[in-house]
Amino acid sequence: MADGKRALTGTVERREIPALKIRINLNGKWRDDDVEPRLLLVHYLRDVAGLTGTHIGCESSICGACTVLVNGDAVKACTMFAVQANGAEITTVEGLATNGKLHPLQQGFWEEHGLQCGFCTPGMIVAAHQLLKRNPHPTREEIRKGLQGNLCRCTGYQHIVKAVEWAVENKEQ
Amino acid sequence: MITEPFEYHSPTTLEEAWQAMAETGADGKIVAGGHSLIPIMKLRLASPKYLIDIGRIEELRNIREEDGRIEIGALATHYQIEASDLLKRLCPLLPETASEIGDVQVRNKGTIGGSLAHADPAADWPAAILALEAEIEARSARGSRSIKAADYFLDLMTTALQPDEILTSIRVRAMPPHTGQAYLKLHHPASGYAMVGVAACVTLTESGAVAKAAVGLTGAGAKAVRAVAVEEVLSGKSPTNHKLDEAAAVAAQGLELNSDLYASAEYRGHLARVYTRRALAKAVERARGASSLQPVAVQG
Amino acid sequence: MKIEGAYSIAAPRETVWQYLMSPESLAHALLGCEKLEPAPDGSFQAVLKIGIGAVKGTYQGRIELADVVPPVSYRMKVEGKGAGGFVSGEGTLSLSADNQGGTKIQYSGEAQVGGLIASVGQRLVQATARQVVNQFFQAFSKQVLSPSAK
Amino acid sequence: MAIAILGERIKRKEDPRLIQGRSHYVDDFKLDGMLHMAFARSIYAHARIKSVDVTAAEKMPGVMAVLTGADLKGKLGLVPCAAGMEGLKVPDHPCLAIDEVRYAGEPVAAVIATDRYLARDAAEKIEVDYEPLPVVVNPEKAIEPGSPLVHQKLGDNLAFVAKLEGGDWKAIEADTSLKVVKQRLVNQRLAPASMETRGVIASYSPGEDMLTVWSSTQIPHILKTQLAIMTGLDEARCRVIAPEVGGAFGSKLNVYGEEGVACFASRMLGKPVKWIEGRRENMLATIHGRDQINNVEIYVQPDGKVMGLKCWIIADLGAYHQLLTPAIPTLTALMILGCYNIPNVFVETKGVFTNKMATDAYRGAGRPEATYIIERIMDIAAREMNMDPAEFRMKNFPQPKEFPLALPTGVTYDTANYQKALKKLTKISGYAKLRREQEKLRKKGKYLGLGLSTYVEICAMGPSSRMPAGGWEFGSVRIDPTGKVTVLSGTSPHGQGEETTFAQIVAEGFGIPYDDVTVFHGDTGMVPLGIGTFGSRTTAVGGTAIHNAVEKLKKKMARIAAPKLEVKPGELIFESGKIQTKDGAKSVAFGDIVAEAIFAKQLPPGIEPGLAEQFVFEPPNYTFPFGAHLAVVEIDAETGEVKLRNYYAVDDCGRVLNPMLVDGQIHGGLAQGIGQALWEDHVYDENGQLLTGTLMDYAMPKAHQFPWFETSGMETRTPVNPLGVKGVGEAGTIGSTPAVVNAVVDALSQHGVRHVDMPLKPEKIWRILNQPMSA
Structure with a gap:
């Protein structure tokens, strides 16, 4: 009955795992990398691509600090492997400003003091981006619900709600 | 938190x-959206040697309807279901349930198939799937088979799926006339999981009696269950307040209830009754408001 | 965490007791048991693979029986550890005749879960314990009642 | 250009880099040859370490070193505790456990490897053989005879007993007309849970013999001193940089063992070593907050005047002292009288060791507990006296003219007008109308509750004589040849926005554009002295240092300008980029005097060239901000769910320098305080296992759980510093917790409910509502 091939510690023996080639459009530019399959998307963005604006807060897909857009959908990059994003278009907080001009949401967070320590902010802005794409004129209640996947320990959220409202009102600027 | 290496x-x-x-046998593990599996892998509580990502099997992503039968591909994300106009029209319980899952990011990535395959005892889908008497399509190289929702959930995170099967789709019937559906839950304040979640489908007769009631209960025990006793109390009866009370009173009957930091077994039993009562009332109210031609829309 | 319950098997108490005292029989009934061997100090060394859905872990442990009163009761002490932390527990198993001429096994004990499993899995720990125990008794009773037994 | 900058709602200087993801937190730095560290931690709350087998880990790919407690013994100093008091027991606290582990999560071994994945893989391979030892988790049981001991050597689990007494208790105890109102209150353990976990990079250059440390810390200067002591390096050879810090709330007001190990490893290997804490580690092994049991009683005259307060505090310190662990509960004693002029006080505080992570400063640090105690017991007493809680409070407030007010606790409150705050609150909230609504709803069987809290807190930490390691703060201001200003602060803000506030202070002082001021902090290599950011001190103490340095420079510049304008220096003011007479008749451009001072071609004799001044501000006293809050809750009687329906707050933090930032601080504080009342609870089981190890279980508040906070301010300036600023970092947290609990108890009072312990989980409320009504 005993299966002698198994390690008894509960961990799999480390084996040489071949790296995989992935091609990702990151903030508008394609790049090719060889990655270990277990490399989390968030570590790929931060450590391989050097885009450290995306943060790691909870590692259990609760806090949303690692939120990025994958093919236009906000996802938590700590709960996805880089290989799963092969072929995808990814937008991080670094990709939101255009031609040096802040995205209205970024501007809104600045205008309305939507951040304090700033650690949750990139994920919060990306999640808000998703919200406004689907619901361009959300109520305060809807903004709060739309940001349910993003924790902020500093602001008490009220100024974040105002920041999103600012962006709604100043979309064209 | 970093997973063990895998191919x-x-x-x-x-x-x-x-x-x-x-080829990979017990060493392999299927991943779809990853929102059930990847967190466990990161804790190294699951360490498959091979990860088989079915996320690129496009045919599993569709939601379609034919002759009142709706098929939802296993890879349909919670958000896809939440936003589906087709489902809002034909089976609003599904979008309503979807909207209660996790948060936007989780709904964007998590899939109905992945959630059902994982069968977390506090997941939302199982309640809806049971109340809708859905059929779960499992396919393997040996062929396909259809598993009734009632036969699908076996135990804690244990389903009727065989090791060589892939859950490929979920089939439900379009909501019949004079039907109302509702999903209500008490969210865990941190995880958002259902402390107790109740999905109710109630079809009324022309005279307003209960032609059929189906109730699915999640979060209460080791697995989601159909609250058969509740349904029996209502069947054929007029859904008066008193009758709904009477039906809800037996919601937790015979269940082995979970207990954790947030809610004891006793309290869960109570929640099961309260939320059953509320879900039934909402479903009845919607059934009354629904005409045969125009199924009720989900309220925000 | 308290674990207690009862399970009835349609077999005489002596038979049930025999099976309960047999390492082979226990090893068969314990789902995922890869090893259950007597150690020189009278305890048993065990290797158990526990899999609940996607969660899988291998536990190495030690089972010790004490206060053995055939065919009535014994006390069991279990210690196990694996990648996810540790499990330890102590409890009593006692056999009595049930109303249908079979045997009722009553168990009652305290279990402690530590490390990773405790700090991330508390909401599932109780249900998991219940499932492991239920599976054990189901498999155990199947074995006791199987025609090939004895 | 005459803009009044102080007091204006000005956008933050910090934000452009943060909103674009261009700022650098510790984990964002990548150094050449950098190695990564991971820890193996105890899975037991208390155990003897029989052996640590690192052979498998050492053989893992990429592993450069594996360290255990034995490797560090005698080579790396202990984790320091700065708080001292008479008779305090201070157990040895090694950076990696030696022989024994005393809480679940205690670091036992460290792996240093070439990448973070490999470090983790190897850490999982470390085999520790433990012999479990008896565990004590409950602090009340821990001080009973025969309890298991956390530290065998210390003989018992009582770390200290502190008594604070004032007034004439004989008279009070003899007065039989006084009603004694008692309550036992539990202030549960919380996780600070800043969004950025802890992290450190230690980089030792053997050639230069220099250790540079990037740490997510609130106290770079203190950390530098302590790391120098721990590693044995000269302090001059150590530099600590606090880069962008992603929140801290007191949890990074500390020196942690992991920081010491990173420095040791970097010195040993001659390479930079990075350690980034995982969230589970953060929940387990970053300090926790609160965790006190309080037995309080007050003595009330028939007219409602409170004459005395006694409280017995049992503070759960956890297994070891961190930097300020034992000091925190003593702040509870200090502030226990709240806004009330209670003439007699007695507080006994027992600090107790248990097999849990250390508690230490968490937003408010000791004062939320104090406020909770006094505000709960005042509410309970009001009900027992059949008085409205607002009226009862009014009765016991000191009059504004009584300030400065010396209290029997030994502190002297600077300035306040509690009556005005409470009146303003009842007005903006429509308190009377809400009470009528409550009555109506009660008749319908619905539960609405109103909860008041009037708080005072102790801020602007603080006079050095009362602080463990200095309470002054350093600021320097330098005007560069271009006329732009460089400011250095010894504080280390991490979200509070002082780069902005300090620039406002300087711009206002010099009458120059706000954009011309740049503020640096958080680098001991750049800022010579400093204490740090905590205790709502940064603006009040650190800002004052800068303000005073500006004043020094202005005096010097006026001396240079005066002869040119043929006036006396004292006649000159700085406004709109000019140095001018008050009537504006004579002026010289700010830049001209800057050039004059720096190029020094014609400086009047006796004036040193250059424009750089520093100031070390020693505050003469603490400051005492205050406020009044009202929470309105609805309770679902069927399930026990509590809904916070409205929240009103009136806060007075002295002079407001930037109302937008003050609002932000209040909001954040409210969320944390409400979080404690309703959801947050860091729970250990009876075996010392932490059950809330992730944010899936520990309920940090989310956006949808709050109503719109209706906040408004008052400005009662303090004479303690020239800015008149009191501090606002902790106010919201301190005021909100009792307000919410008072509201819930108020809602349930028709059921005879007197108290419910936090957090107010639905099941608790449901159980209460399903008990038979008490008489």
Whole structure:
């Protein structure tokens, strides 16, 4: 009955795992990398691509600090492997400003003091981006619900709600 | 939190997936959206040597309707279901349930198939699937079979799926006339999981009596269950307040209830009754408001 | 965490007791048991693979029986550890005749879960314990009642 | 250009880099040859370490070193505790456990490897053989005879007993007309849970013999001193940089063992070593907050005047002292009288060791507990006296003219007008109308509750004589040849926005554009002295240092300008980029005097060239901000769910320098305080296992759980510093917790409910509502 091939510690023996080639459009530019399959998307963005604006807060897909857009959908990059994003278009907080001009949401967070320590902010802005794409004129209640996947320990959220409202009102600027 | 190393396979057809499963056997694990599996892998509580990512099997992503039968591909994300106009029209319980899952990011990535395959005792889908008497399509190289929702959930995170099967779709019937559906839950304040979640489908007769009631209960015990006793109390009866009370009173009957930091077994039993009562009332109210031609829309 | 319950098997108490004292029989009934061997100090060394859905872990442990009163009761002490932390527990198993001429096994004990499993899995720990125990008794009774037994 | 900058709602200087993801937190730095560290931690709350087998880990790919407690013994100093008091027991606290582990999560071994994945893999391979020892988790049981001991050597689990007494208790105890109102209150353990976990990079250059440390810390200067002591390096050879810090709330007001190990490893290997804490580690092994049991009683005259307060505090310190662990509960004693002029006080505080992570400063640090105690017991007493809680409070407030007010606790409150705050609150909230609504709803069987809290807190930490390691703060201001200003602060803000506030202070002082001021902090290599950011001190103490340095420079510049304008220096003011007479008749451009001072071609004799001044501000006293809050809750009687329906707050933090930032601080504080009342609870089981190890279980508040906070301010300036600023970092947290609990108890009072312990989980409320009504 005993299966002698198994390690008894509960961990799999480390084996040489071949790296995989992935091609990702990151903030508008394609790049090719060889990655270990277990490399989390968030570590790929931060450590391989050097885009450290995306943060790691909870590692259990609760806090949303690692939120990025994958093919236009906000996802938590700590709960996805880089290989799963092969072929995808990814937008991080670094990709939101255009031609040096802040995205209205970024501007809104600045205008309305939507951040304090700033650690949750990139994920919060990306999640808000998703919200406004689907619901361009959300109520305060809807903004709060739309940001349910993003924790902020500093602001008490009220100024974040105002920041999103600012962006709604100043979309064209 | 970092997973153990694994080899990654990314089949684009079911055939390729079955082959990968056959080759890797018990060392392989299927991943779809990853929102159930990847967190456990990061804790190293699951360490498959091979990860078979079925996320690229496009045929599993569709939601379609034919002759009042709706098929939802296993890879349909919670958000896809939440936003589906087709489902809002024909089976609003599904979008309503979807909207209660996790948060936007989780709904964007998590899939109905992945959630059902994982069968977390506090997941939302099982309640809806049971109340809708859905059929779960499982396919393997051996062929396909349809599993009734009532036969699907076996125990804690244990389903009727065989090791070589892939959950490929979920089939439900369009909501019949004079039907109302509702899903209500008490969210865990941190995880958002259902402390107790109740899905109710109630079809009324022309005279307003209960033609059929189906109630699915999640979060209460080790697995989601159909609250048969509740349904029996209502069947054929007029859904008066008193009758709904009477029906809800037996919601937790015979259940082995979970208990954790947030809610004791006793309290869960109570929640099961309260939320059953509320879900039934909402479903009845919607059934009354629904005409045969125009199923009720989900309220925000 | 308290674990207690009862399970009835349609077999005489002596038979049930025999099976309960047999390492082979226990090893068969314990789902995922890869090893259950007597150690020189009278205890048993065990290797158990527990899999609940996607969660899988291998536990190495030690089972010790004490206060053995055939065919009535014994006390069991279990210690196990694996990648996810540790499990330890102590409890009593006692056999009595049930109303249908079979045997009722009553168990009652305290279990402690530590490390990773405790700090991330508390909401599932109780249900998991219940499932492991239920599976054990189901498999155990199947074995006791199987025609090939004895 | 005459803009009044102080007091204006000005956008933050910090934000452009943060909103674009261009700022650098510790984990964002990548150094050449950098190695990564991971820890193996105890899975037991208390155990003897029989052996640590690192052979498998050492053989893992990429592993450069594996360290255990034995490797560090005698080579790396202990984790320091700065708080001292008479008779305090201070157990040895090694950076990696030696022989024994005393809480679940205690670091036992460290792996240093070439990448973070490999470090983790190897850490999982470390085999520790433990012999479990008896565990004590409950602090009340821990001080009973025969309890298991956390530290065998210390003989018992009582770390200290502190008594604070004032007034004439004989008279009070003899007065039989006084009603004694008692309550036992539990202030549960919380996780600070800043969004950025802890992290450190230690980089030792053997050639230069220099250790540079990037740490997510609130106290770079203190950390530098302590790391120098721990590693044995000269302090001059150590530099600590606090880069962008992603929140801290007191949890990074500390020196942690992991920081010491990183420095040791970097010195040993001659390479930079990075350690980034995982969230589970953060929940387990970053300090926790609160965790006190309080037995309080007050003595009330028939007219409602409170004459005395006694409280017995049992503070759960956890297994070891961190930097300020034992000091925190003593702040509870200090502030226990709240806004009330209670003439007699007695507080006994027992600090107790248990097999849990250390508690230490968490937003408010000791004062939320104090406020909770006094505000709960005042509410309970009001009900027992059949008085409205607002009226009862009014009765016991000191009059504004009584300030400065010396209290029997030994502190002297600077300035306040509690009556005005409470009146303003009842007005903006429509308190009377809400009470009528409550009555109506009660008749319908619905539960609405109103909860008041009037708080005072102790801020602007603080006079050095009362602080463990200095309470002054350093600021320097330098005007560069271009006329732009460089400011250095010894504080280390991490979200509070002082780069902005300090620039406002300087711009206002010099009458120059706000954009011309740049503020640096958080680098001991750049800022010579400093204490740090905590205790709502940064603006009040650190800002004052800068303000005073500006004043020094202005005096010097006026001396240079005066002869040119043929006036006396004292006649000159700085406004709109000019140095001018008050009537504006004579002026010289700010830049001209800057050039004059720096190029020094014609400086009047006796004036040193250059424009750089520093100031070390020693505050003469603490400051005492205050406020009044009202929470309105609805309770679902069927399930026990509590809904916070409205929240009103009136806060007075002295002079407001930037109302937008003050609002932000209040909001954040409210969320944390409400979080404690309703959801947050860091729970250990009876075996010392932490059950809330992730944010899936520990309920940090989310956006949808709050109503719109209706906040408004008052400005009662303090004479303690020239800015008149009191501090606002902790106010919201301190005021909100009792307000919410008072509201819930108020809602349930028709059921005879007197108290419910936090957090107010639905099941608790449901159980209460399903008990038979008490008489």
